[in-house]
Amino acid sequence: MSSITKTKTSSRQREIIEIVLGNGWDYMRGILTGGKSGEPKLPTPEVLRRMLIELGPFYVKFGQLLSTRPDLLPPKYIEALTALQANVPPVSWGEIEQSLEEEYNQPLENxxxxxxxxxxxxxxxAQVHRGTLVTGEDVAIxxxxxxxxxxxxxxxxxxxxxxxLVALSDFGNDYDVVSLAEEFTNAVLAELDFRKEATFTDKLRENLSKSKWFDPQKLIVPKIFWDYTTKKVLVMEWLDGKPILKAEIPTFEEQPENNIRSDLSTILFRAFFQQIYIDGFFHADPHPGNIFYLDDGRIALIDCGMIGRLDPRTQQLLTxxxxxxxxxxxxxxAxxxxxxxxxxxLKTNIARLENDYNIMLRKYYNLSLSQINFSEVFYEILEVSRKNKVKLPGNMGLYAKSLANLEGVARQFNPQINLLDEIKPLTIDLLRRQLFGETPLQTVFRTVLDLKSVGLRSPRQLDVILDRLSSETLQFNLQIRELDNLRRSLDDSANRLSFSIVVGSLIVGAAIISTGATxxxxxxxxxxxFAVASFLGLWLVISILRSGRLR
Known part of the structure; x- marks a missing residue:
């Protein structure tokens, strides 16, 4: 690191310390000044939010990313960070114009x-401006x-x-904060490359252009103009409309407003249900500002920079x-x-995990399905996991946050909405897809191959187990009722088998000797x-008959 860079970093560290001290977070003061790092103590949600705003754009983005991880933070923190916005003035037009010219390397009039x-x-x-291409299309830049x-x-x-530094504490080990820091910083760096957001937008647009669950003509994702999109500039289709909670929904005599709202809510839920459970690629930040009601009556999803992914196995487990x-x-x-x-x-107690779930689920004993807030349920699942030191993948946080945002927007837009009624018609199709896939024949072939693989592996795995048993490297710690009776029964069986082998060996030996006897x-x-074998064989038969277990 050069001396100039070190000087800038030291200056930034002093600035951070000043902000931390100004907000009274003593734990972080100890960390930044080289003190001992014990169990981290978070500031209150309001203090944390204020500090992130004062620390600047990077930390605001960091807080926005944290708001998508209810698997890491309690609900109050998620709520405080969700509406986090940087308190930054817009960049002057002169600087924006210069950035555009540097990116395009030609006059903007072209x-x-x-x-x-x-x-x-x-x-x-970033900031957004409106413009018109020379080809006539209105665009957002x-x-x-x-x-x-x-x-x-x-x-x-x-x-x-x-x-x-935090990694030296128990908290740091439990949550692997070094990996978390790497994950979050990579996410921020990824947002600095607008080509990735453009790719996500195109993929989402393609996935939602076809559906059996809703009319794709009624939902749109803006088109990307790739010829004018670069790492630092994103040019997309301009859509005339307003955020869905601020829009005026028209009323028609043949279709009252509440019916229009119901239809739009259904489209939203089904579109996201498809993204999550079918495509496994979903818009992870559906807050009210990213869902637009357009002047032509369609719904638009914008700002696709934050995307969640779910593999088929995770989709099935969530179902x-x-x-x-x-x-x-x-x-x-559990x-x-x-x-x-x-x-x-290693600190996870399975019995306690199950007990915590039992306590959590008690509140739903006497509720009908229509009364259950499913996004709240998944938040509670993440809280139980966090409490029991079970680390869930980051996409679980994005899934729960996306579901919570969607349900929150839908309930504000249409208070009469019933989530169960919206997803009930889709459940049979969803279960069919998860059982048989899109192509049942392909699923059958895959199952046959899996069975073949199990058949080929099983003898080898059995051989490994027997080898470990013989070498005493495999240990069992079992507690079974009436184990003594089972042990005696196994001993009797083993003894009889041994006698049978001895008798057979004596008979074979005697036969070999008598054949070549000179x-x-x-x-x-x-x-x-022959006499010894006959005696032992007779004794074995008598013992079996006396035990009464011939059959």
């Missing part, structure tokens, strides 16, 4: 026939704030340094978890939580072996 100098929105990483990449890289170094909650099955919930987890801490001594030895 690309845009008009450009609105006043920003429509200004955020921590998202331009990265100048020098933001340098500021972000500087703060990333500090964040990683703090994570290394089973939903059914386990409905059945008030604490044991199944089992599914462990199956979802990335790794299980002297009186060999004939005598053969007769003795």
């Amino acid at each position: 690309i845009f026939s008009t450009l609105n100098r006043e920003p429509l929105a200004a955020g921590s990483m 998202k331009v990265q704030r100048p020098n933001i990449e340098r500021v972000v890289n500087q703060d990333i170094n500090i964040i990683k340094g703090i994570a290394d 089973e978890m939903l059914l386990a909650v409905v059945d008030i099955d604490a044991q199944k919930c 089992q599914l939580t462990l199956e979802l987890s990335e790794n299980i801490s 002297t009186a001594q060999l004939v005598l030895l053969s007769n003795i072996l």
